[in-house]
Structures are given as C-alpha cells and as structure tokens.
Amino acid sequence: MKMPVDSEVRDKICRDSFAGFMGIKLLDLKPGYARTALTVREEMLNFHGVTHGGAVFALADAAFAAASNSHGQTALALNVSISFLKATGAGKTLTATASEENRTPGTALYRILVEDESGEPVALAHGIVYRKKKMLL
Numbered sequence: 001m002k003m004p005v006d007s008e009v010r011d012k013i014c015r016d017s018f019a020g021f022m023g024i025k026l027l028d029l030k031p032g033y034a035r036t037a038l039t040v041r042e043e044m045l046n047f048h049g050v051t052h053g054g055a056v057f058a059l060a061d062a063a064f065a066a067a068s069n070s071h072g073q074t075a076l077a078l079n080v081s082i083s084f085l086k087a088t089g090a091g092k093t094l095t096a097t098a099s100e101e102n103r104t105p106g107t108a109l110y111r112i113l114v115e116d117e118s119g120e121p122v123a124l125a126h127g128i129v130y131r132k133k134k135m136l137l
Helices: 007-014 017-022 053-069
Strands: 025-030 033-039 073-084 093-103 107-115 121-135
Touching: 007 025, 007 053, 017 053, 025 053, 033 053, 053 073, 053 093, 053 107, 053 121, 073 107, 093 121
Parallel strands: none
Antiparallel strands: 025 033, 033 093, 073 121, 093 107, 107 121
16 A cells, blocks of 8 residues: 655745646645646637647646655656647646656656546646655655
8 A cells, every 4th residue: 555645845846936827736746646737718829719738738847746746756857858749728727647657766757637627638748757766855
C-alpha cells in the first residue's frame, strides 16, 4: 500500500505561484499521481476563439509537476511532449490527470491526460523528470 503524500509536500505544491496565477486548482494528490483543474477564461483564448495551447499545457504541466514531486524528492522536467486533440472555449472546466508510468532513482516518466467536462480527451502529454538526490523540503 502506498503511503499518503506528506502534508508539507502537499502544501509546497499548492503554493505554486504560476498555477495560482492561472487559476489552476489541485484536486487530488497521491504518490505518483495528481489531478488538476482549470476553468478557461476569455483571456485564455487565442485569436481563433479557442483555448490557447499554452493554457492547456500549463494545466497539464501543473499536474505533471505535482505528481512527479509527490514522493518528496525534487523532480525537474527534462522533456514534455503534448498532442492537442480537441478545441475548447471560455467557461469550460478542464482537468488534467498525471500518472506515473515508470520511476527509477534518477528519472521518471508520466502520462498526462487533459479532459473536458464530459470526459472527452482534449490533450495527451508525456513528461520525463530528472529526480535529484535533494529532497523537496
């Protein structure tokens, strides 16, 4: 059985300034797993009138960062690739779920799925982190 995420680790992750600026909320956090949400605002739309890819990426990245640092060990992104699958618009709430697929002492691989309110895929990302020897706290 996995131990729960340390409350101080959770608190540090929840203090992410950029996620707060974007309005991204942490919904769930377990070791190697995180779920985040974002309600798309008008200023997050591109010139086509759909959610900017940067906003979708930021949501996915916040879930990725939370999941990869949930073990309490400092994890820094090495690479993230994302595929955009569906356009959304203002007023829609998107969720991103990051799940650990593989973890070694030095790296870890995560799958991040962004979905709309009906559970339809909006984007799919994969990210790799470098796991430093330094602990998060």
